[in-house]
Amino acid sequence: MILLEFIVNTLSLGSLYALLALGLVLVYGILKLVNFAYGEYVMVAGYGLFLGATYLGAPWYVTIVGSLVLAALVSYLTEIAAFRPVRTKSMDAMLVTSFAVSIFLQNAVLLAISPRAKAVTLPAFMTDSVTVAGVTLPVRNILLVVVTAFLLAGLSLLMKRTVLGMAMRAAADKFTTTRLMGVPANLVISAAFVMSGFLAGVASLFWVSRSSSVDPMTGSGPLLIAFIATVMGGMHSTVGAVVGGFAYGLLFNLLSIVLPASMINYRDAFMFVAVILFLLFRPQGIVSRGYVEERVG
């Protein structure tokens, strides 16, 4: 029974982390940008849920679609307004820009809505539980696994079968060559940002439903998770991101069980030490495909 609970919990946590990591890696793959503003797309989608469900009282399906569109739109707008002009500049300029975008979005929400957390009303099925084989499980955990499976399948089809997907994969591999083949750079990058925002939006739905509230700092947790998961899985492929997400979910659940109660507050520190060690011994991540030498010495 406990084993079944552990498996379902790890699968659903892993799914959430995989979605987060995937959104980050889509942009990183093409632009080689570690997007510090990525967490804010999750936060913005959370506010979309708040505005739709709590503030306007719209039906839940309208709210969900609306917040997904909002996250994708904000992601796209940050690309146009901030990342595109500095794209050709140094990597530091881009990194710092992404951080400035993150600070901007946080404070915009702080200023426009409230510094305090806002409650998000969610449809009943997001908060219910079911009992399967004597184990009580939240419905949203099962839903999360199913949604992730569909999204991954859909994304994989998109990447393999459509022209846009193929262009994006080519751009992630050799961006300059891809451009020389006549693929418009702006289109590919914008598509990556839109998809990144969309995935952040989906993840946000499940992230926010755990606490049923959203505040301006909501994005920092998902951002860190996406970082860890991509680093563990391998930053250079979408498969790596998914593998890393599940690996992180497993590590997190294991640490929660193994660590004594007095050390549980240090769990994040342990996680990050694990990441640092991981990077030192296997900087290419679990999935090493597409890895380019990034170390010296």
Add this chain to the structure above:
Amino acid sequence: MSSKKSIREALLDHSTLLVLMGAVTIVGVVVQLVGTPLLKNIYTSFCISLMMVLGLQMFMGNSGILSWTHIGFVGVGAYVSGILSMQPMMKQLGVPNMYPFLVSLHAPIGVAILAGGLVAALLAALISYPLMRLSDAAGVITLFATLIVFHVVMTQWDNVTNGPRTFFGLQEYTTLWVALIAALATMVLAWFFRDSALGLRIRASRDDRYAARAVGIDVVRVRYLTFVLSALVMGLAGGIWAHFITSFSPKAFYIAEMFTLISMLVIGGAGSITGAVTGAVVVTIVREALRQVEAAINNAHVLPFEVFGLTELVLAVFMVAVLIWRPVGVIGAQEARLVRLKATSGGGRPAEADKEV
């Protein structure tokens, strides 16, 4: 460099440094003599920020690696110097769970600040060697993760730091003079470091790490030594800051503060001392001005709600604007030459001709 250099040539070589130091000193003296207490406070905290920015510049500007960890060393310096300089009775009052052997430790403030710097450098020496092997995105993420480890330890180790709660009861020691002298000393250090053997090597490794390796530079080693040196400066700055502010919590050594430091460096230009100083000046002025505006709006009650976060919002926009307009920062990677000795080949083009790495 010729071995027989006249004093005049030496002065001209370092004219930029002298002008920068002169400007910071003169403004400092003027503020001390005629400034309001608020202005004195702002200038003191500017001098401390300047010290931190220069410490960060020594590593980040010369190695080309964006470091998030540095504010953690400021925190180490602040806590170590605070624990050493406080009276045992104050410590028992402020940090009830502190280890007994820490409670009994006591040292004069100057010694405590030095010890803070040394502990920060020692910590950097212990942890940073493997980190210096990573470059680019992996390097940024690892240094970011290291900051989070620092933060978690600071907020959880309540036998030392009082946990997430405020650590209070430090004596005030840092006056405008102390901060000014510390900033000037750091400026001299950073300036001469840049052209030292180590400084030249690490700058070579920044511009092209493979070529640097090919000419026999041990890239990891020079990065490591620079990292430890700059951690020392950050630790000292932390002690000086702690004895200015007198009470603080781990929040002061986290992402928001580090963002301010990085923005100063990036806006001014990470590659040069002139850039670091310019950035610190510009960001301090913009930030203080925005704070005044924010306070004025809130006090006037013209809006039906309190204005929060306007300062950070505008600062972020400003930063992106600078990055779009001049990605190498306002000054760029070359020191501004205020006195040009002779026309350089290529017509003495200004800093924007610099290739950014």
